Amino acid sequence: MTREVDADKRATLRRFAALGAATPLSAGERASADDGDDSAPRDAIRGYLATTPGAHFSKLRDDLSLATGETQHHLRRLESSGEIVSRKDGDYRRYFPAGRFGAFERRALGYLRRDTPRGMLLHLLREPGASGADLSRALDVSRPTVSTHASDLTDAGLLEAGDGYRVARPPALIALVVRYADSFGADAVAFADEAASYISYDG
Secondary structure: OHHHHHHHHHHHHHHHHHHHHOOOOOHHHHHHHOOHHHHHHHHHHHHHHHHOOOEEHHHHHHHOOOOHHHHHHHHHHHHHOOOEEEEEEOOEEEEEEOOOOOHHHHHHHHHHOOHHHHHHHHHHHHOOOOOHHHHHHHHOOOHHHHHHHHHHHHHOOOEEEEOEEEEOOHHHHHHHHHHOHHHHOHHHHHHHHOHHHHOOOOO
16 A cells, blocks of 8 residues: 555656756756755646646645655745745645746635635626625625625735626736636636636727
């Protein structure tokens, strides 16, 4: 059984390490980051964050089958070398490739990785101006739950309240959903498949 677990871990690391090794870095960054046997887990983290930006510590650790201490060590090294950045998000710390996302995108990615806020944002991209009652029915959650998340999303600059709710900066949010749909879940994949119908073009 232990051999099977170890084999699964190695396969997971190899898959994401291939992505990480292909991530563009300066020669100095690559030299400082790759230290013998330590390079495979760090390449795996690079590759994982390239496809799953905004993942929190526990998800990253579990998806890569790393130990807690091992994950902490490699994240510290990558962050200190300037390859990744992190931000506190409630009870979570979320990680991103450095230099790739602005503050709005980092906040958006964090909320898109939460089921109810993601559901609200996707619904509002489909139906701008939906009310709290509309969202409650669509997502099968209570009105207080919608109100709480709507307040958080508004404070984060992702929603605009008025006559119903509207997503702030829809094109930027749609781009994130489409690009990283597979890492969010089936609801995001379904949205991405039909996303062209939600994009308006100025003639």
